[in-house]
Amino acid sequence: MDVWVFSFITGSVSSLVWPVLPPVWCLPLLLLFALVLAYRFRLILLSGLLTGAVWMASVGHWQIAWQLPADKIRQEVTLSGRIESLTQTGPRQRFNLQLDSLDGQPVGWHSPQIRLSWQSPPWPLKQGQRVILRARLKPPHGTVNQGGFNYQRWLLSSGIRATGYVIGKQDNQLLDDSVSLRQRWLDRLAALELEQGAWLAALTLGYRGWLQPADWLLVQRTGIAHLIAISGLHLGIVSGLGYSLLAWVLARGLGRGRQSLNLHKLALSAALLLALAYAALAGFSLPTARAWLMLSLVIILLWTHRHWRPRRLFLYAMAAFILLFPLSLLSLSFWLSFAAILIIWLVFWRWPVVRTDFSFATAGLSMLRIQLALSLLMLPLVAWQFNLVSFAAPLVNLLAVPVVTLLLVPLCLLALLTLVLVPPLGGWLFGLADSLVALGLSALRWADGLAWAAVNIAAIPLAVWICFALALVVLFLPRLPFSRLHGLWLCLPFLTWTLPGRDPAWHVEVLDVGQGLSVLVHRHGQALVYDTGPAYPSGYNAVEGQLLPLLGSLGIRRLDWLFISHQDNDHAGGQSQLLQALPVQQLMAGERCQAPWTGLWQGLTLTLLWPPAGFAGNENDRSCILHVSDGRHSLLLPGDIGASVEHLLPAGSLKADILLAPHHGSNTSSSGPFIQAVSAAHVVFSQGYLNRWGFPGPEVVARYRRAGARLYQTAEEGQISFRIADGRIEVRTFRGDVAPYWYMRLGK
Structure with missing residues (x-):
């Protein structure tokens, strides 16, 4: 029986690396086959593996059985349910709601949980209250980057089927003010106003x-x-x-x-x-x-x-x-x-x-x-x-x-x-x-x-850590048919990985920061950053949540250059946090970021193409445009410029293999002549998932496709990484290559 239980666990754990879920119709057949293997052929190990796989596949299909209807996404809906989370006083509340009905229709036995935020609720929210709320919802989704917190996986592990925010309207109602015992004790603890109340709670x-x-x-x-x-x-x-x-x-x-x-x-x-x-x-x-x-x-x-x-x-x-x-x-x-x-x-x-x-x-x-x-x-x-x-x-x-x-x-x-x-x-x-x-x-x-x-320490692959862990276990075991010193062979992958290397390539990392932009260029352990992504009133910012973990996983402890295209929050919101967290040798922002300017860094040519001194356009059109080139391949970072500026740029200087689409793919940018002048093979749209502006615009996407470019969206792909070396450009996306698993696609 122990063998069957072990194999059941192994089969269940295998679901973590499945690219897709098995179809529903085959699950009963697989379960029947597992029973036959166990009782007819005594193949206990295979039977347990199949049973574990069937169990996790059933759970996966159960999870997607209730999905937010397409016609409800980003629309005003009426929710009724029970607040499940402990809450605290503050201007912005985040809580989980156990959903009873959506737009008056009972959700039935699914009883899904949704995660909501509410700015300045009219009454104190407490665990146990029953409410009716007006909200906008979207499927569970999160930004994903190397080294960063995988919010989407956390949502799934917590059983949360949708996220959204409450709309501050008069028809939000408190139906039942009953409060849970846990909430009452938390309130009593908060009333003591202890200096270390957070730790005591x-x-x-x-x-x-x-x-x-x-x-x-x-x-x-x-x-x-x-x-x-x-x-x-x-x-x-x-x-x-x-x-x-x-x-x-x-x-x-x-x-x-x-x-x-x-x-x-x-x-x-x-x-x-x-x-x-x-x-x-x-x-x-x-x-x-x-x-x-x-x-x-x-x-x-x-x-x-x-x-x-x-x-x-x-x-x-x-x-x-x-x-x-x-x-x-x-x-x-x-x-x-x-x-x-x-x-x-x-x-x-x-x-x-x-x-x-x-x-x-x-x-x-x-x-x-x-x-x-x-x-x-x-x-x-x-x-x-x-x-x-x-x-x-x-x-x-x-x-x-x-x-x-x-x-x-x-x-x-x-x-x-x-x-x-x-x-x-x-x-x-x-x-x-x-x-x-x-x-x-x-x-x-x-x-x-x-x-x-x-x-x-810099990020090391899981396989290397597994070998290192096995080496440690060997040292702990009392008796072995071979010398414990042989376990040191398992340390070789770890030692070779940590030895200093000299990768000739230069790398471009387009971070998934939601509705915003942050790009990291690094070579030989040195780095420059173009824009820092947004910061929000809740205290969350893309620098601490995404950029710093990525830099840490790459072993980067300082920045040679920080370019800020312009001062809109979605591009410069985390600037102060980044300057406090890491030493930055050169900051190019505002009046310092003006064309013409050229610099050499790590064998790459850095060129500022825009704006000229004295340009008096709006904030977006004053975006600092950076061109990075190794003499053979190049990258163009145009910020949020619009079509009016695109026509003013010198066409001969725009050629690039990798382009960050201007203004996140807005219809007011990426004009036809600009696309032709750049002639990019790879175009990246950095935008939030189901963002309210509809970026990237369908017309813009069509124009790039007609030009033959390969298109990427951070909202769909997560972090997008380019490796440029030996005349080649290699592309890896987080959702497609790093974590190509079924549970990372539920929000798509």
Whole structure:
């Protein structure tokens, strides 16, 4: 049976790399074939693989069974449903709505979730409220770039079927003001106005919406993300304390009658229910659900006096979670959680605890081994995902885990309980926890400030990290038929990849920044950036969300040139954030960005073609036009110029192989003579998905196609990368080449 469960997991995981979903009609046939293989031919491995594949294919088709109707996209619609997210006060609210009806039509058993934003709602939004809202919706979609957060994959893993924004009209209604218990406790915690309230909300209620980007950076660099997510640590504390307390109370309260009852089983059952209540209070997030599921399996085994090997427990827990939450396979937290469990099991298998009595020395040594093993064996997964290696994490966790486990979390839980029963005492306890968190944060910032605390590294392929991880596992194994030193051969891909190279090519990266523009040109580890993309009132900006992660994944720590075409937000919104984050040697913006000008950089000729000094056109027509050439191939970046400027440009200087379409493909640009003068083989439209202006215009697209150009749209392809070398131009797109998977096409 273990073999079948393992193969079921493998078949399910294979869905992560499928280019398309199998058709619906073949799924029953495949399932029948899997059953025949198992019971007739005893081909257990193949049967499990097919069953896992059929299960994930069914889930995928279920996910797309309810799609936003085409005639509802970007149109005003009426929604009714229940607010599912915890919310906070602020000018702009983001929340998930469990949809009941769309334009008066019930959505039925699908009950989809949609993610909405609302600028200045007329009443405080709370989890549990039932509302009627007017909104504009679009299918789930997100910008995708190398190194950046994959928002679209996150939407799918969260079960969100559409996104949009509420229109501020009078017919938005609050139908039911009922508020969830979790929301009420969050409001009480907010009313205390604690200095470290954001951290306490994460530790106590699993709500991390108050944490700022700087907080998340500190968490990543010091390796304590697992301590601020309510998961196995918290549920273990709750169930352990609950079991101990209930066993003591039952033993004292039942007196002589305890012989007729199994107090151990009663206490275990009550502890499991208590952990379930706390998991529900914390929102029953995926990490919490995983922890509760594992705890349930352990308690069931204790109840039934069964003994399972850790391997079987791990396999069954993983399979059960895939059955209950299949889309969580797309989330990084799933792999981090189960990888951590597997590593902890490996430590106790490799170095079993033989003492039966408690010893501080034994406990300390076990914790040290676990932290070192987690830091080493989790390094490939964390480094592959975040391009970061934290050397401070083992030391920080060695001190932070016992403090958080034995002191801070119990104190927060006690404070939460007393905040309801005895509010003054609860407030005082939370104040004490606030002081402890402030002290801990000071220590974390000191550790993060150490020169060796964390190192950003360039992106390394997953296959290389897998070889490196296998090498580390070989070093941990006790006995092998060959020398452990042979495991060093698995390190060769990692060593060769990290050796300095001298790629003769120059690269152009057109980032997917939504409705805006940002282009990176790099060669020999040096880089220039043309425009920074937009920034929004919510605090999000394309520099921190997309450009800086891309630069980090390429190992670029400074910029030689920063060109700003003009000061519209979609082109220059992140300029200040970029200047604060990285050293920039030369800034070309405003009056400094004027033609004629020529410079040499990394063997490339940089030429400014526009605007001339004293030009008094509008902001778009004053765009700084940059031409980049290696003498054989060239790139033209024209900003947002219109047709009136295109006619003024010197036709002989416009020839380029790669063109960023002016003004995102607006009908007011890309005139016929301009297209002929450039004669580009590759034309890129940088625009937002289903943007309100309809960019690129159909007439513009038709003109470029008649000219024979190959066209790309960032909204459809994601990041578009060009490699120019040896007289050739190679093109890669994120959705077509880096992540050509079925779940990346759901929004198209």
